[in-house]
Structure formats: structure tokens, C-alpha cells
Amino acid sequence: MPSRRHAVIGLGHRAQLYVDALLGDWSDTGRLVAFCDTNRTRMAYYADRARAAGHPGVPCYGPEDLDTVLASADTVVVTSPDATHARYVCAALDAGADVVVEKPLTVDEAGCARIAEAAERSGGRLTVAFNYRYSPRNAAVRALLAEGRIGEVTAVHFEWMLDTVHGADYFRRWHRRRANSGGLLVHKSTHHFDLVNWWLGSHPVRVFAQTDRRFYGDDGAGAARSAAPRPPRAHRAPTLGRDPFLLDLSADPRLKALYLDAEHEDGYHRDLDPFGAGVDIDDTMSVLVRYGNRSVLTYSLTAYAPCEGYRVAVTGTRGRLELEVCERRWTPPGTALDSTAAGGQDGEHERLTVQEHWKQPEEIPIVRGEGGHGGGDALMLDDLLRGTGDDPLGRRAGYRDGLRSVLTGIAADRSARTGSPVALTDEGTRLAPATEAEASRP
Numbered sequence: 001m002p003s004r005r006h007a008v009i010g011l012g013h014r015a016q017l018y019v020d021a022l023l024g025d026w027s028d029t030g031r032l033v034a035f036c037d038t039n040r041t042r043m044a045y046y047a048d049r050a051r052a053a054g055h056p057g058v059p060c061y062g063p064e065d066l067d068t069v070l071a072s073a074d075t076v077v078v079t080s081p082d083a084t085h086a087r088y089v090c091a092a093l094d095a096g097a098d099v100v101v102e103k104p105l106t107v108d109e110a111g112c113a114r115i116a117e118a119a120e121r122s123g124g125r126l127t128v129a130f131n132y133r134y135s136p137r138n139a140a141v142r143a144l145l146a147e148g149r150i151g152e153v154t155a156v157h158f159e160w161m162l163d164t165v166h167g168a169d170y171f172r173r174w175h176r177r178r179a180n181s182g183g184l185l186v187h188k189s190t191h192h193f194d195l196v197n198w199w200l201g202s203h204p205v206r207v208f209a210q211t212d213r214r215f216y217g218d219d220g221a222g223a224a225r226s227a228a229p230r231p232p233r234a235h236r237a238p239t240l241g242r243d244p245f246l247l248d249l250s251a252d253p254r255l256k257a258l259y260l261d262a263e264h265e266d267g268y269h270r271d272l273d274p275f276g277a278g279v280d281i282d283d284t285m286s287v288l289v290r291y292g293n294r295s296v297l298t299y300s301l302t303a304y305a306p307c308e309g310y311r312v313a314v315t316g317t318r319g320r321l322e323l324e325v326c327e328r329r330w331t332p333p334g335t336a337l338d339s340t341a342a343g344g345q346d347g348e349h350e351r352l353t354v355q356e357h358w359k360q361p362e363e364i365p366i367v368r369g370e371g372g373h374g375g376g377d378a379l380m381l382d383d384l385l386r387g388t389g390d391d392p393l394g395r396r397a398g399y400r401d402g403l404r405s406v407l408t409g410i411a412a413d414r415s416a417r418t419g420s421p422v423a424l425t426d427e428g429t430r431l432a433p434a435t436e437a438e439a440s441r442p
């Protein structure tokens with residue numbers, strides 16, 4: 001593959017995966033030609049990182065110089081907050097670039113429609129970075145289902161638990177506002193709904209959901225458990241170091257450099273109290289989905305569990321498959337910084353079993369990869385940057401996959417608010433118009 005010119009838009013936490021890859025093990029595949037962010041301090045952090053790795057220097061631009069950024073690159077990596085994705089994805093596609101966009105593809109129906117139109121009129125290739133597809137355990141599920149080990153899939157039961165470390169993090173910063181992240185059914189569940197679409201090789205047709213906010217926010221049970229009045233943020237809070245929900249940015253050199261030292265520019269406080277005012281997303285979600293192939297899904301996501309992981313049970317006409325993944329069995333008091341993505345957590349384990357009718361259960365060995373998300377991040381980078389060419393499981397996700405998973409979350413959110421099921425059309429890539437009665441409800 002010829003050496004590609006990469007621009008990265010949004011130089012916060014997630015950008016590091018791509019920047020380090022292009023400065024390190026994947027430097028033969030392409031080079032960094034531009035950074036673009038609203039915050040100069042964060043861009044300088046990455047520009048310094050590039051210089052330290054021997055890179056001659058990466059030019060830094062604000063969004064007002066987007067045309068210059070796009071003119072310099074043939075691949076644009078979008079790692080800015082979710083609600084900004086649609087603008088950058090469409091502009092990059094219209095400039096003829098290939099795009100790698102972090103999940104979720106976008107946060108609302110309007111963003112989905114804009115991206116679909118841009119993708120259809122552009123020659124550029126749009127890839128959604130669904131790293132969970134690359135985790136060997138999730139790929140093993142796909143392979144077993146594709147080879148028909150449990151027959152035709154009829155039902156999926158999927159429970160995802162975010163613990164009080166990882167879960168709380170979505171209530172500390174921009175994700176806590178639905179307008180920025182679409183809420184957790186979009187921001188987080190996009191991974192999970194995508195896995196189900198990919199496992200089943202099908203698309204959602206009808207969604208019903210119930211959601212609530214029971215723990216975070218200034219009205220949740222978590223706040224009620226705290227005896228003392230809570231500070232608006234962790235920085236300089238008198239209880240810092242004793243309150244496990246307060247994230248001490250100054251204790252971690254990377255967090256300090258990326259956020260505390262950068263906040264004077266834009267007032268982005270990375271360490272808000274998750275029990276503070278201003279949270280408008282839910283933390284307790286139950287969703288029912290019906291698919292084009294007649295399978296049904298029961299899905300649950302909670303964001304305040306004492307342990308972190310997920311359980312999937314898939315039932316088919318010839319048997320059943322179960323995947324149990326523990327990413328962190330417990331967290332000692334005082335842990336506020338999530339590191340599950342890097343692996344190596346206490347009690348981490350995974351177990352995949354298949355049981356065909358009239359047979360003993362069989363445990364399927366999983367070859368674990370190195371690094372984040374069960375080895376998924378490294379395998380995804382290899383595919384995205386090196387283009388292995390060999391993709392028998394169909395892991396590389398295009399914009400239609402991005403639309404399907406995001407729209408499942410948007411449909412679930414609408415259903416939870418209206419109390420009615422929501423239909424999807426065009427193989428799960430559009431929402432059916434709301435009925436008059438639904439549209440008139442708040």
C-alpha cells in the first residue's frame with residue numbers, strides 16, 4: 001500500500017491510538033500531515049509527542065482552516081466529540097479523502113442523513129472504527145454463527161455492565177449531554193448494536209426501549225448516598241483523594257497535560273462531579289430489537305455496576321452459544337481512572353461455550369491479542385492502516401454499518417421517550433417517520 005497522508009481531527013484521548021500507530025509500528029503505512037482541533041494546547045501535546053518520536057513536525061490548525069487540512073491529506077481520521085463527526089466526515093468525503101471515523105458515526109437522524117448522502121456522492125471510502133469487531137472473542141462468535149454451529153439464530157440476550165469507574169466517566173464530561181453524545185444508547189451501545197448486526201448478518205427493523213436515570217446526576221441514588229455537599233468538579237475539591245467518583249487530573253501526567261493544562265482555552269472540565277447538575281443522559285437502559293432475519297434481541301446496559309464486563313447468550317435452532325467476559329471483577333476504593341481498555345485488570349477473564357442439542361457443552365479456546373479491547377485495537381489498526389486484504393469475517397465496517405447501529409440507539413431513545421416501538425426501513429439505515437401521535441408526545 002502506498003504511504004498515505006493522514007490528518008487527525010480531534011486531538012484528545014482517543015487520537016493517541018492513531019497518532020502513536022503512525023509514529024510507531026505502522027509508520028511505514030503513512031505519515032501525519034495535519035492536526036486539527038479547537039484547542040491549541042492539546043494539539044501541542046501531540047505535536048511534541050510526534051517530535052519526540054523523530055517526526056519533523058505536524059502542522060496544527062483550528063477548524064477555521066479545515067480546507068487547508070483537507071487539501072493536505074488523503075486520509076482523515078475523525079476523533080473529535082460525537083456531535084462534531086457529521087460535519088468533518090461530510091467535508092472530508094466531499095474533498096475526496098478516505099475517512100476513518102470513531103464510533104458513533106454520528107448522534108442524530110439529521111447527521112445520519114447528511115453522512116449517507118455524502119458517502120453516496122463521494123469516491124472516498126468511509127470506515128467506522130468498530131474495534132470490538134476485532135476482539136478475538138467477538139470474532140470467534142461471528143465465526144461460530146457464520147459456520148452454522150447453532151443453526152439459525154432466533155434470540156440474543158446481551159447484557160453490558162459498565163462499572164462505577166468506567167461508567168462514571170461518561171457523566172464527568174461532554175458525554176453527559178445528549179446533544180453531544182446522543183446518550184449512552186448511541187455513544188456506547190453503538191458498539192453493542194453493531195456487534196449484534198454483524199454477528200447475525202442482519203439489520204434492525206423494530207425497536208422498543210425503556211430507560212431511566214437512577215444513579216448519576218444531581219437527582220440520582222448515587223448523589224443521595226453522599227453525606228457532604230458535593231463539589232462541582234474534582235480539581236481542588238476538599239474530598240479529592242477520598243471520593244472515588246472524583247477524578248484527580250493532576251495525579252496522571254497525561255490527563256494533566258491533555259485536560260487540566262488545556263482548560264484555560266475552552267473551559268473543558270474533564271473532571272466534573274458525575275452527581276452534579278447538567279446531566280441529561282440516562283444510565284439504565286433496556287431495549288428489545290427485532291431483526292430482518294426474524295431474530296430478537298433483549299439488551300441491557302447499566303453504567304454503575306460493581307464490576308465491568310458483558311454476557312451474551314445466542315440461541316439458535318440447533319443449540320446455544322454463550323460468551324462471558326469480565327473486564328474488571330472489582331475496583332478498590334479510590335480508583336477513579338478507567339484503564340479497562342488497556343487490559344490486565346483484576347479478575348479479567350473470558351469464556352466462550354457452544355452447546356448443540358443432545359451434546360455436552362464445548363469450551364471454545366480464544367487466542368487473546370495484545371493491547372486494548374482484548375487485542376482488538378491492534379488488529380483494527382492493522383486492517384485500517386495496512387489493509388490486510390484478507391477479511392473473511394467482514395470486520396471492516398462501512399457507513400451503512402455505522403448508520404444501522406446508531407439508528408438502533410436513536411430509535412431506542414425515541415421509543416423510551418414516546419412509549420411506542422419505532423420502526424426502521426431501508427435495511428436499518430433510516431427511521432420510519434414518526435406517527436402523528438408519537439410526534440406530538442414530549
Ligand SMILES: NC(=O)c1ccc[n+]([C@@H]2O[C@H](COP(=O)([O-])OP(=O)(O)OC[C@H]3O[C@@H](n4cnc5c(N)ncnc54)[C@H](O)[C@@H]3O)[C@@H](O)[C@H]2O)c1
Nearest residue numbers: 010011012013014037038039042079080081082084102103
Ligand atoms: N472505540 C473506542 O473504544 C473509543 C474510545 C474512546 C473514545 N472513542 C471516540 O473517540 C472520540 C473522541 O473521544 P475522546 O475520549 O478522545 O474525547 P476527548 O474529549 O478526549 O477529545 C476530543 C478532542 O476533540 C476536540 N474538539 C472538540 N470540539 C471540536 C471541534 N468542533 N472540532 C475539532 N476538534 C474538536 C477537543 O478539543 C478534544 O481535543 C469520540 O467520538 C469517542 O466516542 C472511541
